[in-house]
Amino acid sequence: MKRYATTVAAFLAVQLAGWTCAARAEFNWNFPPPATPIARDTLAIHNEFMLIITALFVVVFAIMIYSLARHRKDAGHAPANFSGPRGALQWFWVLVPFAILLFIDFVLMGIPAFHAVIEMEDTKTRADMVVKVTGLQWKWQYEYPDDGIRFMSNLTTPPEQIAGAVAKGEHYLLEVDNPLVLPVGKKVRVLLTATDVIHTWWVPQFGVKRDAIPGFIRETWVKIEAPGVYRGQCAELCGKGHGFMPVVVQALPEAEYAAWRDAKKIELAQAAAGADRAWSKDELIAKGKEVYAKQCAACHQPEGQGLPPAFPALSGSKIVNGPLLAMDGKPLPDSHVDRVMNGKDGTAMQAFKNTLDDVELAAVITFERNALGNQRGDMIQPAQIKALR
Amino acid sequence: MDTATTTAHGHTAGDHGGGYHPTGILRWLTTTNHKDIGTMYLTFALIMFFVGGAMILAVRAELFQPGLQLMQPELFNQLIGVHALVMIFAALMPAATGFANWQIPLMIGAPDMALPRLNNWGFWLLPPAAILLTLPFALALFGIGDGAIATGWTFYAPLSVQGGIGVDFAIFAVHILGISSILGSINIIVTIFNLRAPGMTLMKLPLFCWGWLITAFLLIATIPVLAGAVTMLLADRHFGTHFFNAAGGGDPILFQHLFWFFGHPEVYILLLPVWGLMPHVLATFSRKPVYGYKGQVYGFVGIGVLSVVVWAHHFLTAGLPVPALLYFMYSTMAISLPLAVLFFCWIATMWRGAMTFETPMLFAVGFIVLFGIAGLTGLVLADVAADAQYHHSYFVVAHFHYALFAGGIMGVMTGVYYWLPKWTGRMYSETLGQWHFWLTVLSFNLTFMPQFFLGLAGMPRRIPDYALQFAEFNAISTVGAFILGISQLLFAWNIIQCARGHGPQAAGRVWEGAEGLEWELSSPPPHHSWAVQPQVK
Numbered sequence: 052m053k054r055y056a057t058t059v060a061a062f063l064a065v066q067l068a069g070w071t072c073a074a075r076a077e078f079n080w081n082f083p084p085p086a087t088p089i090a091r092d093t094l095a096i097h098n099e100f101m102l103i104i105t106a107l108f109v110v111v112f113a114i115m116i117y118s119l120a121r122h123r124k125d126a127g128h129a130p131a132n133f134s135g136p137r138g139a140l141q142w143f144w145v146l147v148p149f150a151i152l153l154f155i156d157f158v159l160m161g162i163p164a165f166h167a168v169i170e171m172e173d174t175k176t177r178a179d180m181v182v183k184v185t186g187l188q189w190k191w192q193y194e195y196p197d198d199g200i201r202f203m204s205n206l207t208t209p210p211e212q213i214a215g216a217v218a219k220g221e222h223y224l225l226e227v228d229n230p231l232v233l234p235v236g237k238k239v240r241v242l243l244t245a246t247d248v249i250h251t252w253w254v255p256q257f258g259v260k261r262d263a264i265p266g267f268i269r270e271t272w273v274k275i276e277a278p279g280v281y282r283g284q285c286a287e288l289c290g291k292g293h294g295f296m297p298v299v300v301q302a303l304p305e306a307e308y309a310a311w312r313d314a315k316k317i318e319l320a321q322a323a324a325g326a327d328r329a330w331s332k333d334e335l336i337a338k339g340k341e342v343y344a345k346q347c348a349a350c351h352q353p354e355g356q357g358l359p360p361a362f363p364a365l366s367g368s369k370i371v372n373g374p375l376l377a378m379d380g381k382p383l384p385d386s387h388v389d390r391v392m393n394g395k396d397g398t399a400m401q402a403f404k405n406t407l408d409d410v411e412l413a414a415v416i417t418f419e420r421n422a423l424g425n426q427r428g429d430m431i432q433p434a435q436i437k438a439l440r
Numbered sequence: 441m442d443t444a445t446t447t448a449h450g451h452t453a454g455d456h457g458g459g460y461h462p463t464g465i466l467r468w469l470t471t472t473n474h475k476d477i478g479t480m481y482l483t484f485a486l487i488m489f490f491v492g493g494a495m496i497l498a499v500r501a502e503l504f505q506p507g508l509q510l511m512q513p514e515l516f517n518q519l520i521g522v523h524a525l526v527m528i529f530a531a532l533m534p535a536a537t538g539f540a541n542w543q544i545p546l547m548i549g550a551p552d553m554a555l556p557r558l559n560n561w562g563f564w565l566l567p568p569a570a571i572l573l574t575l576p577f578a579l580a581l582f583g584i585g586d587g588a589i590a591t592g593w594t595f596y597a598p599l600s601v602q603g604g605i606g607v608d609f610a611i612f613a614v615h616i617l618g619i620s621s622i623l624g625s626i627n628i629i630v631t632i633f634n635l636r637a638p639g640m641t642l643m644k645l646p647l648f649c650w651g652w653l654i655t656a657f658l659l660i661a662t663i664p665v666l667a668g669a670v671t672m673l674l675a676d677r678h679f680g681t682h683f684f685n686a687a688g689g690g691d692p693i694l695f696q697h698l699f700w701f702f703g704h705p706e707v708y709i710l711l712l713p714v715w716g717l718m719p720h721v722l723a724t725f726s727r728k729p730v731y732g733y734k735g736q737v738y739g740f741v742g743i744g745v746l747s748v749v750v751w752a753h754h755f756l757t758a759g760l761p762v763p764a765l766l767y768f769m770y771s772t773m774a775i776s777l778p779l780a781v782l783f784f785c786w787i788a789t790m791w792r793g794a795m796t797f798e799t800p801m802l803f804a805v806g807f808i809v810l811f812g813i814a815g816l817t818g819l820v821l822a823d824v825a826a827d828a829q830y831h832h833s834y835f836v837v838a839h840f841h842y843a844l845f846a847g848g849i850m851g852v853m854t855g856v857y858y859w860l861p862k863w864t865g866r867m868y869s870e871t872l873g874q875w876h877f878w879l880t881v882l883s884f885n886l887t888f889m890p891q892f893f894l895g896l897a898g899m900p901r902r903i904p905d906y907a908l909q910f911a912e913f914n915a916i917s918t919v920g921a922f923i924l925g926i927s928q929l930l931f932a933w934n935i936i937q938c939a940r941g942h943g944p945q946a947a948g949r950v951w952e953g954a955e956g957l958e959w960e961l962s963s964p965p966p967h968h969s970w971a972v973q974p975q976v977k
Binding site for chain 2: 079080081082083089092093096097100101104107108111112114115118119122123124125128129130131132133134135145148149152153156157160161164165167168169170171172212213214215219221222223224225243247248249251253255258259260261262264265266267269270282283284285286287288289290291292293294295358360361396397398399
């Protein structure tokens with residue numbers, strides 16, 4: 052008896068000591084502070100449920116530990132011989148826990164859970180605006196259908212930080228170039244889809260997590276209560292870049308949001324206008340270099356050597372060094388332009404015509420043909436891409 | 441274990457005169473003896489337990505700090521998926537089948553399994569499947585293909601359609617493992633239904649056999665669905681079908697429905713044999729009859745039935761319609777009822793007994809407490825709204841390791857310590873066993889308790905690198921995992937010592953309070969046991 056008590060005490064002491072040391076470092080023991088009504092509800096339900104299951108755990112195992120301490124051979128306890136409830140009174144005591152459990156399952160937990168589900172799934176009632184989120188390997192695209200705004204959101208953490216060559220920044224792996232910008236206090240209906248594999252859009256402080264499924268639209272909603280920057284991540288394994296496609300949402304007061312929206316519209320209009328002028332080869336290569344670094348280098352590698360066999364090399368590639376267009380100006384199947392614009396089924400190579408604009412497509416194609424060890428010397432104009440769409 | 445069973449073999453070979461008794465490797469290749477086959481299953485499971493463990497220790501080492509230090513994400517993704525497939529299909533399931541092979545004939549008074557040649561084939565399918573699963577790692581080293589399956593063990597389309605040859609290898613491995621499981625299940629069902637000793641009605645069947653009987657039916661019901669799903673995947677990958685491709689009229693979520701129609705019962709397939717074993721151990725070391733035998737049998741049946749109607753709680757964030765969400769939420773919560781029956785009966789079996797705490801009893805009690813945590817967190821996971829936060833996060837990882845390590849593996853360890861003296865005729869080292877238990881429990885909690893908090897704080901699962909806020913808990917978890925891994929060497933050493941014939945001789949009735957036919961036989965039992973059929977009153 053004494054020996055076991057000592058062992059148990061030692062065990063608990065070690066665990067406790069571990070947790071005490073741990074308590075000094077930075078730890079989050081629960082959900083991050085909620086930023087939407089759903090997240091507040093979820094946190095409240097979660098806290099309540101944790102109390103319920105902790106109480107169940109303590110009560111059940113207190114009974115068991117009492118038995119372990121009392122009903123021992125070395126304490127001189129003689130074994131009883133019962134193998135089931137005997138008589139009405141014992142049956143009553145056997146059935147009571149199950150009545151309690153039924154009540155916990157379907158009333159105490161079941162009713163709040165029902166209301167939370169209904170609220171969470173009500174994406175349409177009094178929605179103020181719609182945002183479309185598209186998951187791609189391994190970035191997010193955000194689109195505001197009412198305003199004609201569309202842009203990509205890429206991880207900005209430098210590879211040197213990931214490799215450990217330089218110190219990691221405060222928002223390591225949770226930082227992007229273009230966050231999703233949303234107004235505070237508006238019910239935003241979020242439509243989700245994907246172009247390649249299943250991704251999951253998740254911002255813990257919003258209390259919502261929903262899969263983005265290629266070929267289907269799923270939806271959820273958020274109503275952010277305070278301005279700020281909210282960070283989350285893709286939550287469904289989506290390939291090698293799964294850990295590197297954060298979700299960053301910037302919530303702005305309504306007036307600032309309107310200003311951002313108008314500025315973004317002008318910026319995008321200017322970019323689109325670029326498609327109508329003639330670009331020089333050097334301009335395209337310079338622009339293409341930026342696009343390549345953001346969109347292509349993760350798989351095809353910064354120097355174009357690729358990671359065969361999944362991600363082929365572009366340096367010396369037959370496709371990249373093939374002809375640009377057919378003699379009559381039509382696209383050639385399986386040509387460089389076709390592959391970049393339309394992707395390849397069943398591989399990670401996606402149809403970039405959905406995510407890049409004419410200038411970006413022309414630039415990256417021209418860059419690939421004249422860099423990364425390739426010297427085709429030719430170029431394609433944004434206007435030509437526009438005509439091919 | 442080899443030496444011990446050889447001794448048993450040599451002992452009884454004489455009794456049977458000039459039968460065909462090859463020795464060496466041929467003996468093991470051709471054996472149809474349930475004890476030999478049980479030993480092979482258990483040995484295979486133990487080896488694969490260390491293989492799968494080594495994989496995940498590499499993963500935990502990578503996760504010790506933020507940043508990529510040891511491996512690239514490609515290899516990381518392969519290791520997590522193959523770890524799960526190895527642990528589930530090549531460690532836990534074969535261990536349970538090994539128990540069944542050794543124990544069911546002994547416990548029901550049968551001379552052997554009903555279909556001995558099928559039994560042999562069922563085992564020998566396993567090594568090729570394990571090789572198929574892990575071979576792509578080696579092939580990649582020689583520049584062939586891009587490594588093993590990198591989709592996690594769940595094979596989710598379209599990621600798996602996109603994947604390399606590792607996916608094809610895994611598909612065929614799963615097919616072969618599935619055939620093996622179905623053969624094993626048929627054998628167990630036929631044996632239990634036909635070879636029980638006279639007087640042993642179904643309601644006198646030992647609970648371990650009841651647990652396995654339900655498992656066997658679940659396997660036969662669900663493995664073909666998994667086989668169908670991965671075959672459809674194979675067709676999508678190579679033969680131009682579009683089952684899971686929306687552009688061709690398919691649906692990626694169809695794959696998840698099919699996979700989890702198998703995947704959820706699979707959890708109970710892994711756990712039912714252990715739940716069947718628990719009352720035997722608890723009753724033995726409490727020196728008291730099993731409490732609520734009928735209740736437990738009905739509990740097993742209830743869980744078996746419920747397990748095939750709750751599958752979609754594994755993808756509640758996939759955007760199911762509201763009625764489906766509500767249905768799957770409430771049906772999942774309902775599983776807590778039959779499970780509560782089992783917990784009630786386990787504790788009531790100990791209640792007012794005269795308990796002693798040898799290693800099997802320690803593991804049984806540890807199992808009940810830690811599996812309790814799995815059950816309770818499972819109850820909150822069923823809630824759709826809260827699940828939106830828990831899902832795909834480390835909360836789920838912690839939950840299912842409490843279910844499958846504390847529930848599954850520690851349950852298997854309970855059985856090994858309980859029956860090892862019966863199988864080998866030697867007592868294991870009690871001191872080593874106790875060390876093994878305390879180190880396992882301590883380091884298991886050190887590994888997985890922090891993962892609950894990581895999940896709540898918002899760390900997604902299956903990421904090779906993470907934000908700085910998750911660093912401390914991950915470091916603790918990695919330290920725990922390495923202690924946990926190394927502690928298992930004590931387990932292996934204890935088994936090897938018994939198998940080599942070291943340790944005190946074990947009596948036929950190894951434990952003072954043990955009841956049941958298997959304890960009527962000598963330890964180890966003769967190569968062909970129950971030559972004279974026992975009678976059950």
